[in-house]
Amino acid sequence: MGTLAFDIAHLLAGGLLLVSFMMIYQDRMFALLHVFAFHAVVLSLSVAWQAYNQGAPHLYVTAAIALVFKAAIIPIALRRIVKQLGVHREVETVVGVGVTMLAGIGLSALSIVLMLRVTAHADAFAREDLAFALSVVLLGLLMMVTRRNAVSQVVGFMSLENGLILAAAGAKGMPLVVEISVAFSVLIAFIVIGVFLFRIRERFDSVDVTAIDDYREVHR
Numbered sequence: 001m002g003t004l005a006f007d008i009a010h011l012l013a014g015g016l017l018l019v020s021f022m023m024i025y026q027d028r029m030f031a032l033l034h035v036f037a038f039h040a041v042v043l044s045l046s047v048a049w050q051a052y053n054q055g056a057p058h059l060y061v062t063a064a065i066a067l068v069f070k071a072a073i074i075p076i077a078l079r080r081i082v083k084q085l086g087v088h089r090e091v092e093t094v095v096g097v098g099v100t101m102l103a104g105i106g107l108s109a110l111s112i113v114l115m116l117r118v119t120a121h122a123d124a125f126a127r128e129d130l131a132f133a134l135s136v137v138l139l140g141l142l143m144m145v146t147r148r149n150a151v152s153q154v155v156g157f158m159s160l161e162n163g164l165i166l167a168a169a170g171a172k173g174m175p176l177v178v179e180i181s182v183a184f185s186v187l188i189a190f191i192v193i194g195v196f197l198f199r200i201r202e203r204f205d206s207v208d209v210t211a212i213d214d215y216r217e218v219h220r
Contacts, residue, residue, distance in 0.1 A: 005053050006128075012046035013132035016166060017108065020139040020159060024104055027091050029082055029151065033075045036155050040070030043162045047169045050129070059169055066165065070158065082151055092148040100146045107142060108135040129170025136163030 019039045026032040044067040051059030093100065115131040140160025144153045 037075040050169045107138040133167035
């Protein structure tokens, strides 16, 4: 049973990393939002499995929050924002998808090797989850850097936060009050981001962040 529990935890954490690569590969906005919702579902399953193995019922709350907010509410809200803003259906990138995927593979390999060495004496569940979690965080940062559209950068930020949740769950969880405060912080941040996107649209008639750089150059 111990080996099976480890294998399932490994499968779910590795699945979260795989879905992160799927997000990087997407070149359509709505497809990106759908994959992000799937990302949250896999996260919820992984955290719920950690709750079962650790005997930590409060982690079920974390899993439920991820499932409700990140797999349903936030993707639906972002989809409506994309429609209202009338932004391009294609995800605009700074570099090609192939280059980004290669960079992602390199970052994932580096983070896994590094984390497994650093946590050599840690619990097996924690080692695997922390290694995959760091990879997910780095891929979220990579998405934010290589995407020109503000909406896709928001998705990158949210996927980065998913990696942090996976790390916290693997490291024997976090207090329930922290989970609730994090959930409200994410919700407030999402509202602020939504207002910010509309303001960018009104001011620059685009949500491409390069329009802001062009504006700065003109008004220097």
